[in-house]
Amino acid sequence: MARKPAKDAPKIGPKIRRLRREHSLSQAALAEKLEVSASYLNLIEHNRRKLTVPLLLKLSELFAVPVDQLAEEEESRLYSDVMEALADPIFEEFDVRNTDVRDLVEVSPESARALLHVCDAYHTTLTDARSLAASAADDPDGRGSLGGLIGGLGASAQSAADVVSDMVQANSNYFGDLEDEADRVRREIGTVGGTVRSLDALSEYLHQAHEVRVNFVEPRDGGKGDLPMIRRFHPQQRLLEVSQRLTGASRSFQLAYQIALLSAGSVIDMLLMEKGLKDGQARALGRVALANYFAAALLLPYDEFLRSARESRYDIELLQHRWRAGFEQICHRLTTLNRPENRGIPLHMLRVDLAGNISKRFTLSGLPIPRHGGACSRWNIYSAFLNPNQIQAQVSKLPDGTAYFCIARTVVKGGIGFGAQRNVLSIGLGCDVRYAREMVYADGLETGNPDRFAEIGVACRICERMDCTQRAFPPVHLRYKIEENIRGPSPYTAPGWPHHHERPGGTR
Known part of the structure; x- marks a missing residue:
């Protein structure tokens, strides 16, 4: 099923114009390379002609930009983020419309x-x-x-988290240099007769390559001035301590993370410098994020892991068993399979806690994920808390008609044993409904019948569904009234409800 373009989403023409100017090309020069007339290119740049697939592929090759990044998804994400930002109550007195935001994103991203x-x-x-x-x-x-x-x-770390999240999103969560470094280290581990899925092999590599000893220890009790310890590296003693209360998969990941800092630290620093994360908390958090990326790439080799994902039709529990990894680790690795010549399904992933806070967000599917606060309560990532440890599947659509297939499941973070601190989170993973049949969880669902899709929004303040029984806040871009003599699905009733609702001064 072809995905409908969002009705308010920016078009690709202005991006082609920006790329052309960044490469110091005139319209005539680019038109010659594309083998079209300059007048036709001018119409494309002004969104008056559709871009054909052959031209899109030529532009992707010419500007060295992946097709999915060259298309509308990047601008759509920016558009969605700005709309969410302008939904804040501090902007209530300003009549900023959808078209205004669209023009801003197109003309001056x-x-x-x-x-x-x-x-x-x-x-x-x-x-x-x-x-x-x-x-x-x-x-x-x-x-x-x-x-x-x-x-x-x-x-605070919140702003740093936004910077790092934007960096990951801008790179489609794929870092080829770290994949290459992970391949190199995996070969080195293989030369000593080990496998990256063995704790002994990882420990031996740390000892031989970096003279680091590994001890699995009882975590500290978290007394005054002493935080609970999962992993601690002592550079002077060349000693790595890892909590023995972690699962085997988590212990392997902590060792792989330390290998990342010691074996690929210079590459990580280079990438952060290139992305403009030069100092402060953003750089520190960026090192953690890229070290985590390396660790996953080391333990779950790109080509082999992608092949097993396709063979299992993205059966995450089966992949957990085959690769001896955790649910979240498998989901996260699936979102990084974006090598231009060998891509997996373009996915989105988010992680929320019981309070609805989003602590991890990434999207290649096109699903807009709120930047701050919580998402729509109709998303199955929240209902997953009602059925712990069970995968929930959902086919849903936004008000603009775009449709997505999503799965969600709770995970428990923390150590093993009585008294260990634990945290319950929900992990959501999904794709455009066009790719749903490539995932085993879509079997038996009506992915081709839009009338059966669950109706969701992005967040209450920017959602158009005035008939939603779970609306928590009034919309900032629609007219509404509070009628004491009539109770609709929510206290915020559209003028003329239930027949229609109006927009203030037109579409926002």
Whole structure:
């Protein structure tokens, strides 16, 4: 089933124009390379002619940009993020419309990203200020943690997380240099007769290649000044301590992570420098993110893992068994299979906690994932909490008609044993409904019948579904009224409900 274009999504013409200018090409010069007339290219750049598949492939090769990045997904994500940002109550007095946002993203994407940067900083400062106020109330004399909060105001890890998330998204969660480094280290491990799926082989490699000893130890009790320990590296003693309460898969991953820092640290630093993450918390968090990427690439070799994913039709539990890895680790690795010449299904992935906070977000499927706060409560990533450890499948559609196939399941993070600290999270993984049949979980579902799709939104404040019984907030882009004598699906009723709803001054 072909995916419908979002009705308010930006078109590809302005991006072609930007790429042409970035490569210092005139319209005539690019038209000659594409073997079309300059007038025809001009119409394409102004969205007055559709771009054919052969031309799209030529442009992808000419500008060295993957087809899925050259197409509308990147602009659509930016558009969705800006719409979400403008849904904040601080913008209520401004009549900013959908068309305004679309024009901003098309004409000046850097300005749109600058707006997002300001909004991210606002959310970070707001969160810090609330924490500061709470601490002041608990500590009126200004002692204790208050000074530390003041010192850290505006420099929290939230903004760093946004920067790193944007970097991963901009690279389609694929880093070829780290894949190559992982292949090199895997060959080195093989020369000593080991396999990366063996704790002994990983430990031996750390010892032989880096003179690092590995001890599996009982985690510290988390007393005063002592945080619970999962992994701790002592550079001077060349000693790596890993909690023995972790599962075998988690212990292997922690060893692979340390190998990443020691064997591929220079490559990681180079990539961060190229992406503009040169210092501060963003760089530190970026090192962690790329070391995690390397660890997954080391333990789950690209070609072999992708082949087994296709053979099993993305049966995650079967892949867990074959590769001796955790559910989240398998899902995350599936989102990185974006090598241009050998791609997996373009997926999205998100992780939420019981409070609805999104702690991990990435999308190649086209599904807009909120940047701050929670997503639509109709998403199965939330209902998964009602059926722990069971995979929930859902075929759903957004108000603009785009449809997605998604699975979700809870996972428990933490150690093994009585008294171990644990955290319950939900992992969501999905794709455009066109790819649903490539996943075993779609068997038996009506993926070709839009009338049976679950109706979802992105987030309440920017959702058009006025008849939603789970609406928590009023929409910022639609007219609504609160009628004391009529109770509709929610307190926020569209004018003329149930017959129709109106938009303020046209579409926003």
